[in-house]
Amino acid sequence: MNIHLNGIDISSLPKIDLHVHLDGSLRPQTVLDLAESHGVQLPTTDKHALLSHMQVNEDCSSLQDYLSKFHFTTRFLQTAIALERVAFEIVEKANRHHCKYIEIRFAPQLHRERGLYTEEVIHYVLAGLKRGEQQFGVRARGIAICMRHHDHQQNMEVIHAASKYIGKGLVAVDLAGDEASYPPELFREIFAASHRRDIPVTIHAGEAAGAANIHEAVSNLGATRIGHGVRLQEAPEIMDMMIARQIPLEMCPVSNIQTKAVSNWESYPIRDYFERGLMITVNTDNPGVSGTSMTKEYRILAERFGFTTSELGQIAMNGAHAAFLEESEKAKLKRELREEFASLGISV
Numbered sequence: 568m569n570i571h572l573n574g575i576d577i578s579s580l581p582k583i584d585l586h587v588h589l590d591g592s593l594r595p596q597t598v599l600d601l602a603e604s605h606g607v608q609l610p611t612t613d614k615h616a617l618l619s620h621m622q623v624n625e626d627c628s629s630l631q632d633y634l635s636k637f638h639f640t641t642r643f644l645q646t647a648i649a650l651e652r653v654a655f656e657i658v659e660k661a662n663r664h665h666c667k668y669i670e671i672r673f674a675p676q677l678h679r680e681r682g683l684y685t686e687e688v689i690h691y692v693l694a695g696l697k698r699g700e701q702q703f704g705v706r707a708r709g710i711a712i713c714m715r716h717h718d719h720q721q722n723m724e725v726i727h728a729a730s731k732y733i734g735k736g737l738v739a740v741d742l743a744g745d746e747a748s749y750p751p752e753l754f755r756e757i758f759a760a761s762h763r764r765d766i767p768v769t770i771h772a773g774e775a776a777g778a779a780n781i782h783e784a785v786s787n788l789g790a791t792r793i794g795h796g797v798r799l800q801e802a803p804e805i806m807d808m809m810i811a812r813q814i815p816l817e818m819c820p821v822s823n824i825q826t827k828a829v830s831n832w833e834s835y836p837i838r839d840y841f842e843r844g845l846m847i848t849v850n851t852d853n854p855g856v857s858g859t860s861m862t863k864e865y866r867i868l869a870e871r872f873g874f875t876t877s878e879l880g881q882i883a884m885n886g887a888h889a890a891f892l893e894e895s896e897k898a899k900l901k902r903e904l905r906e907e908f909a910s911l912g913i914s915v
C-alpha cells in the first residue's frame with residue numbers, strides 16, 4: 568500500500584539507513600533456499616509460517632527476548648555464498664525503498680561455524696554489498712560488530728581484521744548484544760585498539776540500559792555515533808553534551824518499541840529529540856526480525872509524530888551527515904540528496 572504525505576508517496580522519498588544488521592535482514596524465501604543448500608531441516612516450508620520463527624511478535628518483552636530470534640537465522644549464514652547473497656539482497660531491498668546510502672553491520676564471529684576465517688566473513692559480505700552497489704547504484708558500506716558476550720580475544724580479532732578492510736568497503740566497528748548484562752566499560756581495551764588503528768566507532772547504548780552507557784560509549788570508547796540512544800532523556804546533562812557535540816543517534820523506531828527501550832509509542836521521544844536539536848537519524852535495525860522497512864519507519868514518523876516531508880528530508884540529510892564516509896564522498900551524497908528533494912519540491 569502506498570502512503571502519501573502532501574501528495575508525495577513516502578516510499579519514493581530519498582532515504583539513508585545507517586543501522587541495519589545483516590543477520591536480522593533475511594527473507595523467508597532466502598531461508599528456504601539456504602536451508603536446502605546447507606542441509607538444515609526447517610520446522611516448516613510454508614513462507615508465512617516461517618515468518619513466525621524469524622520475527623518478533625507483540626509479546627516481545629525485552630532486548631534479550633528480541634535477540635533470541637537471531638539463533639534461528641544464524642545457522643544459514645555460515646558460507647561465502649550465503650553471506651554474499653544476503654548482503655546483496657539488503658542492497659536490493661534498500662533500492663526498492665529509495666535508500667541512497669546504507670551501512671550494513673554484521674558480527675564476523677557469528678558466521679564461523681563452518682570454518683570461515685574472520686577476514687573471509689568480512690570479504691564475502693563486502694563482495695555482496697559491492698555487487699548490489701554496482702547493480703542498483705545504492706552506495707553500501709559495512710560495519711564489523713564486536714559482540715558483548717564474546718571474549719576479549721574474539722573481539723580483538725574483529726578489530727584486527729576490520730583494520731585490513733577500512734577504506735575497502737568497511738567503514739567502522741560497533742558493539743552489539745545484551746546491553747543489560749554487559750556494560751560498555753568492559754570493552755575499553757577493545758575500542759582503544761580500534762582507536763589506535765583509526766577505525767571509527769559506533770556503539771549500541773541507551774537501548775536496554777540507562778543513559779550512563781551513552782556517556783561511557785562517547786567518553787571512553789571513542790564512539791562518534793550511538794546506536795539507538797533512546798534512553799538519553801533520563802539524563803539531562805548527557806543530553807546537553809550530545810546536543811553540544813552533535814553526536815548522531817541511530818534511532819530505530821519499530822525495533823525500539825519491540826525491545827521495550829520505551830514502553831509504548833506515546834513515550835517514544837523522537838519528536839522531542841528532533842526539536843531539541845539532537846542529530847537524530849532513522850534506521851531499520853533488523854527489517855526481517857522487526858518486520859519493518861525504511862518506508863514503514865518514515866510512515867510511522869509521519870503518522871504518529873507528525874513529521875512533514877521537509878522534516879523527513881532533514882532526517883535523511885542528518886543520515887548523510889552522520890555517514891562514515893570520507894568528506895568528499897559525503898559532500899557528494901549530500902548534494903545528490905538535496906537535488907532529489909528539490910526535484911520533489913521539498914526544501915531541506
Ligand SMILES: O=c1[nH]cnc2c1ncn2[C@@H]1O[C@H](CO)[C@@H](O)[C@H]1O
Nearest residue numbers: 588589590634637673674743744771
Ligand atoms: O538492537 C539491537 N541491540 C543489540 N544487539 C542487536 C540488536 N539487533 C541485533 N543485535 C545483535 O547483533 C548481532 C549481529 O548483527 C545479532 O546477531 C544480534 O545478536
Ligand SMILES: [Zn+2]
Nearest residue numbers: 588771794852
Ligand atoms: Zn542494532
